[in-house]
Amino acid sequence: MEPFEFVRAAGIQDVLVAIRRPGSRILAGGTSLVDLMKLGVETPSTVVDINALPLSMISVEGDALTIGALASNSDVAVHPAIEQHAPAVGQALLSGASGQIRNAATVGGNLLQRTRCTYFRARDWPCNKREPGSGCAAIDGINMGHAVLGTSRSCIAVHPSDLAVALLAVDAYVHLASVAGERRIAIGEFYCQPGDIPSRETVIGPDELITKVEIPITNLNATSSYLKLRGRASYEFASASVATAILRDGDIVIDAAVAVGGLGTVPWRNRTAEKLLIGKQLTQESILAFCDALFAPASATPSNAYKLALARGAIHRTLRGGAEW
Numbered sequence: 659m660e661p662f663e664f665v666r667a668a669g670i671q672d673v674l675v676a677i678r679r680p681g682s683r684i685l686a687g688g689t690s691l692v693d694l695m696k697l698g699v700e701t702p703s704t705v706v707d708i709n710a711l712p713l714s715m716i717s718v719e720g721d722a723l724t725i726g727a728l729a730s731n732s733d734v735a736v737h738p739a740i741e742q743h744a745p746a747v748g749q750a751l752l753s754g755a756s757g758q759i760r761n762a763a764t765v766g767g768n769l770l771q772r773t774r775c776t777y778f779r780a781r782d783w784p785c786n787k788r789e790p791g792s793g794c795a796a797i798d799g800i801n802m803g804h805a806v807l808g809t810s811r812s813c814i815a816v817h818p819s820d821l822a823v824a825l826l827a828v829d830a831y832v833h834l835a836s837v838a839g840e841r842r843i844a845i846g847e848f849y850c851q852p853g854d855i856p857s858r859e860t861v862i863g864p865d866e867l868i869t870k871v872e873i874p875i876t877n878l879n880a881t882s883s884y885l886k887l888r889g890r891a892s893y894e895f896a897s898a899s900v901a902t903a904i905l906r907d908g909d910i911v912i913d914a915a916v917a918v919g920g921l922g923t924v925p926w927r928n929r930t931a932e933k934l935l936i937g938k939q940l941t942q943e944s945i946l947a948f949c950d951a952l953f954a955p956a957s958a959t960p961s962n963a964y965k966l967a968l969a970r971g972a973i974h975r976t977l978r979g980g981a982e983w
C-alpha cells in the first residue's frame with residue numbers, strides 16, 4: 659500500500675475542507691476503499707475518516723424515509739421503517755456481501771463502491787477505468803460477468819451495487835454537501851454510463867460528501883421487492899437482479915417501477931417501457947412486451963448473453979408472483 663496522510667474528521671465542516679485536497683478519499687466502512695488500496699488500484703494521498711459524523715440515522719421525516727450515509731447496510735436492511743415503506747431496499751442489502759461486511763459497510767460507501775471487473779482490480783492489465791487510454795482488457799477477454807446495457811467501446815464493466823438498483827426502483831434521492839452548499843440528485847441521474855470516460859462513474863464532485871439518501875413514502879414503494887440471481891446462494895454479486903414495485907386496481911396495473919441490476923454499466927430502468935404495463939393485466943404477453951422494450955438497447959457478447967434470459971425470467975417471476983411463464 660502507498661503511504662498516505664490520515665485525517666480523522668470531527669465534524670462535517672472538517673470533512674468538507676479536507677476532501678478539497680487533491681488526491682483525498684473519504685473512508686467510511688473501508689470494505690471497498692481499503693481493499694483497492696491494498697491492490698494499489700486506489701492510491702489516495704489523504705484518507706479522510708468520516709466515522710465520527712452523526713450520519714447513521716434511519717428515520718421517517720414527513721413523507722420521506724431518510725437514511726444517513728453512515729447507516730450500516732445491516733441496520734438499514736432490518737429497520738422496520740424500511741420493511742414497511744421500501745422493502746426492496748432491505749431485501750437488496752440482505753442479498754449483498756456477507757454478514758460481517760454488511761455490518762461494516764455503509765450506505766454512502768455502497769453507492770460509491772467501484773466495479774468488480776477483474777481487469778480493473780489487476781494492475782498488470784489494460785483498463786480505461788483505472789488508467790484512461792490504456793484500453794479495455796474485458797471487451798476481448800473473459801467477460802461473462804460484464805454488462806450488456808449502457809456499454810461503450812471503452813468499458814463494459816457492470817455496476818455492482820444491489821442497493822442502487824432498489825433505490826432506483828423507489829425513486830430515491832442522494833443528498834450531497836460541499837463547502838459550496840448542499841444539493842439533491844435523483845438516483846436515476848447519479849450514475850454515468852462509461853461512454854469515452856469510464857473513469858467518471860457518478861456526477862458527484864471530488865469535493866462532495868454524501869450525507870443521506872431520501873426515499874419518498876408512497877403506496878407504490880411499499881409494494882417493492884428485490885430478486886437477485888447469482889452463481890451461488892450467498893456472498894456473490896448479481897448475475898441479474900430486479901427490483902419491482904407494482905400498484906394494481908383489481909387485475910389492472912395502475913403504476914409500475916422495474917429496475918434491473920447485474921446487466922448495466924449503471925443500474926437500469928426505462929420509464930417508457932414501464933408505460934407498456936400501465937392499464938394492462940400482468941400476462942405473459944404484456945411482460946414480454948415490456949422486456950422487449952427494456953432490453954432493446956442491449957449489446958451482449960457470446961459469454962454474457964445469458965444475462966438477458968436470466969433477467970427476463972426474474973422479471974416474469976417477480977411481476978407474476980412466482981407464476982410459471
Ligand SMILES: Cc1cc2nc3c(=O)[nH]c(=O)nc-3n(C[C@H](O)[C@H](O)[C@H](O)COP(=O)(O)OP(=O)(O)OC[C@H]3O[C@@H](n4cnc5c(N)ncnc54)[C@H](O)[C@@H]3O)c2cc1C
Nearest residue numbers: 686687688689690691754755763764766767768770820868
Ligand atoms: C467480498 C465482498 C462482497 C461484496 N458483495 C456485494 C454484493 O453482493 N452486493 C453489493 O451491493 N455490494 C457488495 N459488496 C460491496 C460492499 O457492499 C461495499 O464494499 C460497501 O457497501 C462499501 O461501503 P463502505 O462503507 O465500506 O465504503 P468505503 O470502502 O469506506 O468507501 C467506498 C467508496 O465510497 C466513498 N465514500 C464512502 N462514503 C462516502 C460518503 N458519505 N460520501 C462520499 N464518498 C463516500 C469512499 O471514498 C470510497 O471511494 C461486497 C464487498 C466485498 C468486499
Ligand code: SF4
Nearest residue numbers: 775785794813814815
Ligand atoms: S470493462 Fe471497464 S473496468 Fe473492466 S477492463 Fe474494461 S475498462 Fe476496465
